[in-house]
Amino acid sequence: MCIFCKIIAGEIPSTKVYEDDTVFAFRDINPQAPTHILVVPKAHIPSVAAIDGENSGVVAHIFEVIAQIARQEGLEKGYRVVSNCGEDAGQTVHHLHFHILGGKPLALEMA
Ligand code: 5GP
Ligand code: ZN
Numbered sequence: 001m002c003i004f005c006k007i008i009a010g011e012i013p014s015t016k017v018y019e020d021d022t023v024f025a026f027r028d029i030n031p032q033a034p035t036h037i038l039v040v041p042k043a044h045i046p047s048v049a050a051i052d053g054e055n056s057g058v059v060a061h062i063f064e065v066i067a068q069i070a071r072q073e074g075l076e077k078g079y080r081v082v083s084n085c086g087e088d089a090g091q092t093v094h095h096l097h098f099h100i101l102g103g104k105p106l107a108l109e110m111a
Helices: 003-009 054-071
Strands: 015-019 021-029 035-041 079-083 096-102
Touching: 003 015, 003 021, 003 035, 015 054, 021 054, 054 079, 054 096
Parallel strands: none
Antiparallel strands: 015 021, 021 035, 035 096, 079 096
8 A cells, every 4th residue: 555545544644634535635744835735535546647537536526625625724815736746746655646835925936
């Protein structure tokens, strides 16, 4: 099992922010902003590159969850959603995840 599958299964502790039948969200262990949350599908999808017609429903649902979490976290001044895909993007955990970053003005650099 990958590290995020273990977190979803409760085998590795995490600070849970949200959970439903198909989606899990928890605080990043090494936060890069005052609010740094990871939102993941419970199903193991390796990255954005593996999204297809069979599994994109959960990705649409993840974006509904992201909007809900952002409201709960008081990010009314804005936030960034990031998904690193593959080596050049620096993806370190090969289980699809969306970072929610906020709580301060974020740097504009995208690359
Ligand atoms: P990536 O670099 O793949 O986009 O992001 C992986 C993220 O997972 C990193 O921000 C890292 O801090 C976070 N992370 C890695 N291992 C753990 C863990 O065991 N628990 C939590 N909460 N976050 C983790
Ligand atoms: Zn996994």
